[in-house]
Amino acid sequence: MNDEQEHEKRKKVTITIDGQSFVTRDDDQEAASLLRLAGVDPAQYDLAKINRHGEPKVYRDEKVIDLKDGDAFVTVRHSAPVA
Numbered sequence: 001m002n003d004e005q006e007h008e009k010r011k012k013v014t015i016t017i018d019g020q021s022f023v024t025r026d027d028d029q030e031a032a033s034l035l036r037l038a039g040v041d042p043a044q045y046d047l048a049k050i051n052r053h054g055e056p057k058v059y060r061d062e063k064v065i066d067l068k069d070g071d072a073f074v075t076v077r078h079s080a081p082v083a
Helices: 003-009 031-037
Strands: 013-017 020-024 028-030 045-050 056-059 064-066 072-077
Touching: 013 031, 020 031, 028 031, 031 045, 031 064, 056 072
Parallel strands: 013 072
Antiparallel strands: 013 020, 028 064, 045 056, 045 072
16 A cells, blocks of 8 residues: 555544634644644744643644644744834
8 A cells, every 4th residue: 555545544633723624634743734734834833732721732843743633723923022
C-alpha cells in the first residue's frame, strides 16, 4: 500500500480554528501547519486549544499537537510593542 492509500484509510478529524471548521486526516500536526491551514501566518500568531474549562493552552509553531475530533482552537497574536 502506498502513502496516499494509507493516508486515505485514516479517519477524518474535524477541528475548528477561530470558529471555522477544518477537516484533516493527519491526527498529529505541528501548530504552524494548522495555522497555515487556517490562512494565518505562524510568524505572527500562535495556536491555542480551548480546554473544557474554557482556558487556552498555547502551542508554539513546532509543537506537534495530537488532534481529536471536535477540538477547538483559537489564534493568538504574538505580543507587539506599543508605539
